[in-house]
Amino acid sequence: MADQKTLTFSIMDGPYENARTVTALRLIDIAARRGYNINVFAYEGAVSLSFAKQAAHANPVHGHDIDEEDHPLPKEWVSSLIKTAEANGGKVDWINCGLCVDERGVTESVDGTRRGTPADLWNAAASSDGTLVIGTK
């Protein structure tokens, strides 16, 4: 792909905490649909986005059982983004900060993600067309 770009995102927020997560995933989705190569460095709480043991639930306030609620699980969004990039000729290298994983105990992560270090973020950014760091507050 002649105009295939490489973008790097660093994200910090854990799931179900902040709108920044949705915006970050929207940006990654746009890049994945374009078939870009995408590096994601999940730092701090963001390592839980791909945690494999996330589970859906029913919602009595909504009057929904578990199927009707179809509760969003960020791990499924992560997996889907990885597949979408691949289907469009790109790839997602989803890197979870290893120390952040250990201190949170979220060692089981969905397929297609891996452990890494801040050096991975630096190297990814250095070889990318653009980098966006989305810090937490």
Next chain:
Amino acid sequence: MKVLQVIDTAYRCTIEEQDDPVVWITAVMKGAGGELGVLLRGNAVNYAVKGQDASGLAFGGRKQTQPPKIDQDVQRLAQKGVQVFLVQEDASERGIDAAELVDGVETIPRTGVARLFDDYDQVWHW
């Protein structure tokens, strides 16, 4: 590649992490060969104040024996060759005098931030 790390949220998780995660990741990336600068702005200007002491906490019988030492971490960054800048107005608004700052921190006016960005290839606002 030269990157400016902008820090403006202080003491968010320093007790749990025993450091500031952005100061920490800057040190790691510097150690991996990265060329970095740090800009402290907003409440993070206080990271450069000498004499911070977060010791003495205990949760039930579990003491925190290794509290964060952010001032020393910031000074160590400067000693390792990371240029550390601080926004003057953000410090003076908070009553911080220049004499209170750790060595190696360079003060710039708020209007100088745009000019500082020019010296870097990327600006990462954490």
Next chain:
Amino acid sequence: MAKYTLIASRDAFESKESERFCALAGDLKRAGNEVTLFLVQNGVLCARPSHVASELSKLAQEGVAVLADSFSLRERGIASDRLAAGIESAQLDVIVDHMAEGRRVIWN
């Protein structure tokens, strides 16, 4: 001259920091750079006419492209015809375009 895209995600009515971030867009423009200020999430709450929005309108008059994420606007029930002068609705794709172009894209 460099190209900057500043992403303002916080409500400027609540955050002095957000107000200063928008002011930084003006500083960067006056320093001779090409600047886009992109409002997203609660950042779009200052897109309706107000004293805060008037500052954004001034930035637009100075040549800063002031854009507001169309999804964030729709999510908050803000119609395009309710936007203050100089603020335009835009797709989030703009950010990916700018990253791919190698602009300095900065989040707040």
